[in-house]
């Protein structure tokens with residue numbers, strides 16, 4: 001109830017319950033005098049305690065720890081002959097963005113400098129709806145079939161018995177998954193411990209489709225190049241910093257934007273025609289491989305600048321929902337089976353983590369009109385009413401056949417086709433290893449040794465055999481650093497995958 005006493009306060013600042021009632025006292029519960037027995041009629045106390053009990057939502061099952069900011073994307077190059085995407089339709093065109101960076105394996109409170117890929121998720125609020133590019137700071141990934149993803153993530157998280165990180169599981173999975181070698185070599189180099197989020201590149205990682213107004217298809221890869229320059233920590237610096245400031249990257253992003261030092265990235269694409277994609281030396285839809293820049297050079301697209309901090313971390317960063325399947329006309333997914341599965345997995349996770357109406361929250365809400373027949377569910381804030389069905393006679397929203405993306409051919413049997421590990425799978429990690437400077441190689445071997453030495457001996461041998469297959473010098477140096485018998489490593493390296501795995505199973 002208002003009275004002259006409460007009215008004397010600044011009306012803007014009055015403390016209220018969530019239903020707007022002015023709170024008379026926020027320091028003392030409503031009780032009897034002696035002894036003090038709490039009354040159930042203290043609605044302020046009840047609301048505070050019960051709301052508090054519901055403050056947490058499940059953290060992201062992966063990429064739980066991160067930071068984010070808003071900014072803009074500006075087109076710098078006319079690529080309309082490759083895509084009719086509205087946000088790329090004119091040089092100088094600006095689109096609002098929200099970007100979230102993250103580590104992958106750790107929990108929400110984990111250290112930012114952990115050895116891990118970094119998430120690099122970009123939401124473009126285009127006139128044609130949101131477009132999410134949900135990538136990492138690495139151009140490749142560990143696996144190429146989504147059916148392996150839950151197993152892979154289990155090995156990077158805590159052991160279900162000890163609740164501790166498990167070096168056996170970590171290396172067991174990699175050593176039994178040789179297609180991971182390209183990404184493992186990056187992860188174990190100093191690229192695995194970037195100096196904050198500002199000093200790293202971002203990649204769409206998969207190959208995506210672009211199509212133009214004539215419905216001609218192209219296959220493209222995204223590269224966001226940092227304008228701050230690449231900077232990485234050594235293993236020892238990263239470990240030390242994890243203790244001194246576990247929030248190093250989140251703080252670095254926040255502080256730099258607060259100080260007006262707006263981080264920026266230049267976006268490039270590699271573009272292939274369908275014929276070039278089909279005739280490339282390997283499967284361009286295999287996410288464990290890069291497309292060589294000497295074959296398909298980087299073409300500039302635009303510039304991404306982050307210049308605005310969220311007002312409320314929980315609302316805007318924690319509840320942000322990205323999905324690789326969130327695309328706009330002019331862009332499409334591709335015949336990459338892992339991308340296809342990712343496209344359904346993220347919104348499923350978000351219906352559990354945030355709720356079915358996550359896209360009504362300010363950070364996720366498209367800036368263009370949203371019209372459909374979906375209604376209700378937890379926390380709906382929809383203003384639309386009837387009709388809630390289609391077709392109808394009331395001039396409700398209609399689909400537009402003109403936005404249908406071009407189709408592409410598929411052939412063959414529906415079956416569980418394996419993507420077998422072939423010698424070509426070792427070509428790129430070999431090239432990468434040999435591109436490293438002497439110091440980078442030394443750090444790589446050291447970083448591997450401090451981690452792999454904690455795994456069981458048979459796993460150390462199996463993994464080192466993979467390093468040896470990748471490159472003799474690489475494998476030899478890891479073996480020597482770990483004190484392994486090089487002859488045994490060599491013998492394992494000459495075996496077939498099945499023989500090597502059988503030989504190194506636990507007795």
Ligand code: HEM
Pocket residue numbers: 059060061062063066100101102118119120121134135136141145146147149204205206287320321322338341342345346349350353
């Ligand atoms: C089959 C493989 C994969 C599956 C099933 C998968 C699944 C998921 C799921 C369920 C989430 C949490 C979503 C949420 O709660 O909002 C997530 C987050 C994320 N994933 Fe993946 N993922 C896969 C591979 C990848 C790859 C290859 C990349 C990068 C190239 C990637 C980048 C990310 C990023 C950046 C986030 C965090 C997005 C954010 O900041 O909210 N994931 N992933």
